Amino acid sequence: MRLIVYFILFVLGLLVGLLAPIVWWLDREAGQRFTERQWTQASRVYARPLELYAGLGLGAEDLGVELESAGLQSGNPAQVGYFARNGQRFDIHLPGFAFPEETQPARRILVEISNRQVLSVSQANGSPAGLQRLPPAELGTLMPLDDRDRTLVSLADFPPLLVTGIQAVEDRQFNHHHGIDPRGLIRAAWANMRRGEVVQGGSTITQQLVKNLYLTPDRSLVRKFNEAVMAISLERRFSKADILEAYLNEVYLGQDGATAIHGFGRASEYYFGVPVQGLAPEQIALLIGMVRGASWYHPVRNPTRAGERRERVLSMFLETGLIDRATFEQANRRDLQVRSRQQRRSRNHGEFMDLVSRQLRQDYRDRDLRGTGLRIFTTLDPAAQRHAEQALANGLAKVERNAGELQGAIVLVEPASGEIRALVGDRNPGRFGFNRALDARRSVGSVIKPFVYLLALAQPERFHLMSPLYDGPLSIPIAGREPWQPRNYDGESHGDVPLIEALAMSYNQATVSLGLEVGLPGLFRLLRQLGVEPGSDPHPSAYLGAISLTPMQVAQLYQALAAEGYSTPLRAINQVVDARGQAIGRYPMRMRPVRDHEALALLDFGLRYAVTNGTARSLSWRMRNDPGVRGKTGTTNDRRDAWFVGYTRDWLGVVWTGRDDHAPAGVSGAGSALPVWAELFDALPVREYSRSWPEAIEWFWVDWPSPLLAGEECPEARAMPFTAGSQPSTTSPCMNNSETPRRARGRRQ
Amino acid sequence: MIRTPVMCIRRLALPVFVAVVVALALGACGYQPPMPSEDGGTVERVRAPAPDQPPAGLQVFPLRNAAVTELTEAAHQAERDGDLDRAAMLLERALRIESRDPEVLQHMAEIKLGQADWSQAESYASRSFDVGPRVGELCQRNWRTMALARERQARHDDAHQARERLQACRVEPPPRF
Numbered sequence: 001m002r003l004i005v006y007f008i009l010f011v012l013g014l015l016v017g018l019l020a021p022i023v024w025w026l027d028r029e030a031g032q033r034f035t036e037r038q039w040t041q042a043s044r045v046y047a048r049p050l051e052l053y054a055g056l057g058l059g060a061e062d063l064g065v066e067l068e069s070a071g072l073q074s075g076n077p078a079q080v081g082y083f084a085r086n087g088q089r090f091d092i093h094l095p096g097f098a099f100p101e102e103t104q105p106a107r108r109i110l111v112e113i114s115n116r117q118v119l120s121v122s123q124a125n126g127s128p129a130g131l132q133r134l135p136p137a138e139l140g141t142l143m144p145l146d147d148r149d150r151t152l153v154s155l156a157d158f159p160p161l162l163v164t165g166i167q168a169v170e171d172r173q174f175n176h177h178h179g180i181d182p183r184g185l186i187r188a189a190w191a192n193m194r195r196g197e198v199v200q201g202g203s204t205i206t207q208q209l210v211k212n213l214y215l216t217p218d219r220s221l222v223r224k225f226n227e228a229v230m231a232i233s234l235e236r237r238f239s240k241a242d243i244l245e246a247y248l249n250e251v252y253l254g255q256d257g258a259t260a261i262h263g264f265g266r267a268s269e270y271y272f273g274v275p276v277q278g279l280a281p282e283q284i285a286l287l288i289g290m291v292r293g294a295s296w297y298h299p300v301r302n303p304t305r306a307g308e309r310r311e312r313v314l315s316m317f318l319e320t321g322l323i324d325r326a327t328f329e330q331a332n333r334r335d336l337q338v339r340s341r342q343q344r345r346s347r348n349h350g351e352f353m354d355l356v357s358r359q360l361r362q363d364y365r366d367r368d369l370r371g372t373g374l375r376i377f378t379t380l381d382p383a384a385q386r387h388a389e390q391a392l393a394n395g396l397a398k399v400e401r402n403a404g405e406l407q408g409a410i411v412l413v414e415p416a417s418g419e420i421r422a423l424v425g426d427r428n429p430g431r432f433g434f435n436r437a438l439d440a441r442r443s444v445g446s447v448i449k450p451f452v453y454l455l456a457l458a459q460p461e462r463f464h465l466m467s468p469l470y471d472g473p474l475s476i477p478i479a480g481r482e483p484w485q486p487r488n489y490d491g492e493s494h495g496d497v498p499l500i501e502a503l504a505m506s507y508n509q510a511t512v513s514l515g516l517e518v519g520l521p522g523l524f525r526l527l528r529q530l531g532v533e534p535g536s537d538p539h540p541s542a543y544l545g546a547i548s549l550t551p552m553q554v555a556q557l558y559q560a561l562a563a564e565g566y567s568t569p570l571r572a573i574n575q576v577v578d579a580r581g582q583a584i585g586r587y588p589m590r591m592r593p594v595r596d597h598e599a600l601a602l603l604d605f606g607l608r609y610a611v612t613n614g615t616a617r618s619l620s621w622r623m624r625n626d627p628g629v630r631g632k633t634g635t636t637n638d639r640r641d642a643w644f645v646g647y648t649r650d651w652l653g654v655v656w657t658g659r660d661d662h663a664p665a666g667v668s669g670a671g672s673a674l675p676v677w678a679e680l681f682d683a684l685p686v687r688e689y690s691r692s693w694p695e696a697i698e699w700f701w702v703d704w705p706s707p708l709l710a711g712e713e714c715p716e717a718r719a720m721p722f723t724a725g726s727q728p729s730t731t732s733p734c735m736n737n738s739e740t741p742r743r744a745r746g747r748r749q
Numbered sequence: 750m751i752r753t754p755v756m757c758i759r760r761l762a763l764p765v766f767v768a769v770v771v772a773l774a775l776g777a778c779g780y781q782p783p784m785p786s787e788d789g790g791t792v793e794r795v796r797a798p799a800p801d802q803p804p805a806g807l808q809v810f811p812l813r814n815a816a817v818t819e820l821t822e823a824a825h826q827a828e829r830d831g832d833l834d835r836a837a838m839l840l841e842r843a844l845r846i847e848s849r850d851p852e853v854l855q856h857m858a859e860i861k862l863g864q865a866d867w868s869q870a871e872s873y874a875s876r877s878f879d880v881g882p883r884v885g886e887l888c889q890r891n892w893r894t895m896a897l898a899r900e901r902q903a904r905h906d907d908a909h910q911a912r913e914r915l916q917a918c919r920v921e922p923p924p925r926f
Contacts, residue, residue, distance in 0.1 A: 053816035
C-alpha cells in the first residue's frame with residue numbers, strides 16, 4: 001500500500017516538476033509576446049486626393065472613375081461610402097479620411113456637373129460646401145514580409161454591433177471568464193457528441209486569439225493545454241478591452257491571392273469597400289460568420305453557405321437583443337453585396353507603383369517600408385491614368401500595321417510642380433512587366449532638336465527666330481570613320497530657311513549646321529543641367545537625336561520648357577506618413593529658374609509654330625479643340641521609334657511608340673505617337689493656354705521669310721518675338737522709305 | 750532703330766486680369782497684410798510698404814478662384830498660428846488648383862522666407878513676378894522678397910539689382926478724365 005502511495009506521489013512530483021517549468025515558461029511567453037507584439041500593417045500607397053470645387057474641369061464620367069477609385073460604390077448614399085448618380089448630378093456620402101494634416105469626417109455632398117465642368121458642390125441642405133477633398137484612391141500596398149494584410153482599428157472605432165455581436169456569437173461569457181470557459185466547453189462537447197461531429201468550438205475569444213497569435217492550427221491535446229495556460233495568462237495580465245481589440249484586428253478572414261486578410265478593418269474594406277465604421281448589420285453578420293471558417297463560409301466561393309451562416313448569426317443577434325425584429329427582417333432580405341472580384345482586387349497600377357518604390361528606396365530601407373503601416377501619398381491622377389491607358393491601347397490599335405505589333409509608353413506630368421499624373425509602360429494596362437516608361441531607352445530623334453535651338457537662341461547676339469539657316473547637303477569628317485552626311489526626312493534640301501521654320505519642319509541639315517555653331521559639349525551640358533544624363537557619345541548625329549533616353553527622361557527635359565522656365569525634378573511622391581499619422585517625409589514643390597528665360601520663351605513660340613504650321617499640324621484636326629498646344633514630333637532612322645512631346649497650360653505629355661525588338665516599325669512621330677497624344681489630351685480637362693512673356697521679349701513685324709523688319713501692312717508681315725535688341729536692323733523693301741518699321745503689339749497664344 | 754521702354758502698357762490688357770483697380774496715393778484698396786507670425790519680421794519687411802511709402806501707383810487685382818481663396822485664407826490662419834509647414838502645404842494645394850496665381854506664389858515665397866529657405870523664396874517670388882501684373886504692390890513684394898533672399902545668400906550685387914528693379918513697379922496710374 002505504502003509503495004502505491006509513494007508511486008503516486010512520485011508520479012505527481014514528476015508531473016509537477018515537469019509541468020511547473022512549462023507552465024511558468026508559457027505564462028511568461030504569453031505575457032511578454034503580447035506586450036511586445038507589433039502588428040505588421042501593409043504600407044499603403046495613395047493617389048492624389050481629388051479637390052472638388054465649383055469651376056473644376058471634370059466630366060461626369062471622370063467623377064465616377066474618381067469615386068470608384070476612392071473605394072465608393074454606387075448605391076444608397078444614406079450609407080457612408082455610397083453614391084448615387086442621376087445624369088450629371090451626384091449625391092455622395094464621403095467616408096472619413098485621415099489626411100496627413102487633418103482628419104476629414106464623413107460627410108454628404110451634392111455635386112452638379114455640366115459640360116465637363118463642376119457647376120456646384122453643396123451640402124445635403126443645399127448650401128454651398130466650398131472646397132471638398134475626396135479620400136484618395138488606394139493604388140496598392142507594400143506588403144509586410146509575412147504577407148498579412150491588416151488595417152488596424154482601435155476598439156472604440158469598431159461599430160458597437162460588431163463588438164457585442166462577436167461576443168454573442170463566439171463567446172457569450174467573454175466578460176466573465178478568466179480565459180477559459182469550462183461551461184462553454186462542456187456545452188460544446190455535449191453538442192458535438194449529440195451530433196456526432198464538431199459543430200461547436202468551446203474556445204473563448206482569448207483562446208482563439210492565443211491560437212492565432214502563437215500556436216499552430218493542429219488539434220492536439222498538448223496544443224489545447226498550451227492554449228488554455230496562455231489564455232489564462234493573458235487574462236491575468238491584460239484588460240478585456242486590450243484582448244478584444246487585439247482579437248478584432250488579428251482574426252483571419254480570408255485570402256486575397258497570396259495575401260492573408262487579418263482583422264475586421266481590412267476585411268470590411270476588402271469585401272465591401274467601406275471602412276469598418278460604415279458596415280451595415282447584415283455585413284457585420286457576414287464577417288462575424290466567417291470567423292468560424294473564412295474559406296468554408298466565403299461569400300463569393302460559397303455564397304449559399306455564407307448566406308445561411310449570415311442568417312444564423314443575425315438570429316443570434318436577434319435572440320440576444322442586439323437587433324430588433326424589423327432590423328433582422330430587413331437585414332436578412334438583403335443580398336450579400338460583396339464587391340466583385342475586379343472591384344476587390346486593387347486596380348493594377350504596376351508601372352506607377354514601380355516608380356513609387358524606386359523613389360522610396362532612395363530614402364528608405366526596405367524593412368522600414370514594409371509592414372510598418374506607412375501611408376504614402378503620391379501624385380497619380382486616377383482618371384488621367386485611365387485616359388492614358390485607353391489612349392495608348394486605342395491609339396496603337398489604330399495606327400499599327402499588324403495587330404499587336406507596337407508597344408508604347410506615356411508619361412503625363414503637371415509641369416509647374418513636376419508631379420507625375422499618369423504613367424503607362426505597356427499597351428495592355430493589366431499586364432505589368434517591362435516598364436517602358438522608365439526603362440525603355442530609345443533613340444529620341446527630333447525630340448532633341450529644340451534643345452539645339454535653345455542653345456542658339458540663348459545667344460541673342462548671334463541668333464533669333466528669323467536667323468537664316470542653311471538647309472543643304474553637308475559632309476562632316478569623323479575621325480577614323482566615313483564622313484557623316486545627314487539627309488532630310490523627305491530627302492530634299494530647302495536652302496536658306498528661317499530658324500523657326502527649320503525647327504517647326506524638323507529639317508535635319510539645317511539643324512546640324514546650327515548644331516555645329518553651338519557645339520556638342522554645350523548640348524550635352526544643357527541636357528545635364530535639365531536633369532538628364534545623355535551619355536558621352538561625341539558623334540554629331542546627337543544633334544538629330546541619335547542618343548537613347550527613356551520617356552521619363554524626355555519628360556524631364558521638357559518640364560522646364562512647359563513650366564515657363566522653372567525646372568523641378570519629376571516626382572511621384574508628396575508625403576510619407578507613419579502609422580501614427582506623423583509626417584516622416586515631405587517632398588515639397590521646389591522650383592529653380594533656369595537661365596535664358598527669353599530663349600525658352602522664343603523656343604516655346606517655335607514649338608507653337610510647329611503645331612500650327614510644322615510637322616505637328618495634323619493636331620488641328622486630330623483634336624476637338626486646340627487649347628494652344630506646343631509640341632514636337634520625333635521619328636528615328638528606319639521608322640523604328642516615334643515620339644510626340646506636347647504641352648498645354650496644365651499638362652505635359654510624352655508618348656513613345658515602337659517595337660520592343662527595335663525592328664523597323666513603320667511608325668512616325670506625326671502618324672503614330674501624335675494620334676495617341678491627341679486622344680489622351682482630348683479626354684483630359686484642358687484649359688486655354690495663356691502665357692506670360694519675359695520682360696525682355698519684344699515683338700516686331702518681319703517680312704516673312706526674310707529676316708527683315710516690316711510694317712503690318714506688308715503682304716507677308718508676321719509678328720515675331722525677339723529678345724530685346726536682337727531684332728534685325730535692316731528694313732524690308734516692302735515698306736516705303738518714309739515709313740518706320742513698327743513694333744507689333746504683344747500676342748498671347 | 751526702334752527703342753521702346755521696358756515697361757509696356759500692353760501688360761494692362763492681359764486677359765488674365767479681369768479687374769484692374771486704380772488706387773491713388775492713399776491706396777485705399779491696398780493689400781491687407783496678415784498678422785505677423787512668430788518669425789514674421791522677415792516676412793513683414795517684404796509685405797508692408799515702408800512707413801513713408803504708402804502703396805502707390807497702379808494696382809492690379811486678379812479675379813480669384815473661390816477654392817484658392819479658401820486655401821489661402823486657411824494658410825494665413827496657419828501662419829498666424831505659427832505653423833509655417835501647414836501654411837506651405839495649404840498653399841501647395843492652392844497651387845495645384847491654380848499654378849499661375851501670382852498672389853499664391855508670392856505668399857509661398859513669403860512662407861519660404863519665414864522658413865529661411867532663401868533659394869525657394871527667391872524662385873517663388875520670381876515666378877510670381879513672371880505671371881503677375883509686374884506693377885503695383887504685388888510687384889514690389891516680389892522684388893523685396895528677391896532682394897532679401899539674395900541678401901541672405903550673400904549675393905549683394907544681385908540684391909542691389911532687385912532693389913533697383915523694385916522702383917520700376919511704381920507705375921503711376923493713367924490720368925482719369
